[in-house]
Amino acid sequence: MLMQMKGVDVRVYDPRGVVRSIEKPTAARKAGLDGLRLGVLDNSKWNANKLLRGSIEALKREIDFEAVNYYVKHSFSKDAAPELIAQIVEENDIVLTAIGDCGSCTSGCLRDAIALEGAGVPTAVIVTTEFVKETVLTREALGMLDLEPVIIAHPVSSITLEEVAQRVAQILTQAxxxxxxxxxxxxxxxxxxxxxxx
Incomplete structure (x- = not known):
């Protein structure tokens, strides 16, 4: 915006900026889950392992997977390495990843999910209630508006085994x-x- 003030031109900029992204579709969804290969990506956050392993057991009671493959990335605040993403895409039909329960780990999980979805693998990314807004903003900024998260109760890092089981129940149906x-x-x-x- 250009304003004049006592004969002097003053340019005022809107500091909020504009998010510009190219819209990206999610992967084609699956009609059924029996016979598929499940990939599980653990971002190494506290209790992510317990949530994911509990979810695997619960899902296996309902779904006859051909295989379940478990992967760990060792920095929860960074995106998974391109080589790891490529391996997961090659070896799996669907993916479950966790956990987005803080700022950088939520962003990292979503970026991993978007990379997997973009390569054709439907991905259920688990986030906690306190980071749903960040989830929405991140998926908008990265252009994958239709990526649906699995939303579980916050917190995750300091919970009992009973509370882990409660969150696994939330994951089971949503994933x-x-x-x-x-x-x-x-x-x-x-x-x-x-x-x-x-």
Missing amino acids: QAVWKGEQKGAAAKYLENRRAPD
Whole structure:
């Protein structure tokens, strides 16, 4: 915006900026899950292993997977290495990844999920309730607006085994819905329900 002030031109910039991204589609969803290869990407956050291993056992009671492959990235605040993403894509049909329960790890998990989805692998990315807004902003900034997260209760890092089991139950139904394309608008609904009344 250009303004004049006592004969002097003053240019005022909007400091908020604009998010510009190219929209990217998610991978084609799966009609059924039996016979698929499940990839599990652990970002090495506290309790991610317990959540993911508990989820594997719960999912195996309902789904007859051809194989379950477990991967660990050793820095939760960074994206998975391109070589690891390529290996996961090659060896799996669907992916479960966790955990987004802080700023940098949520971003890293989402970026991994978007890379996997972009390569054709439906991915259920687990985030906690406190980081749903960041999830929405990150997926918008990266252009994958239809990426649906699996939303579980916060916190995760300091919970009991009973609380781990409660979160596994949340993961069990949502992950299957994400892979099949049945979870629509969960993040937006969650944020709408959390809005403070005017």
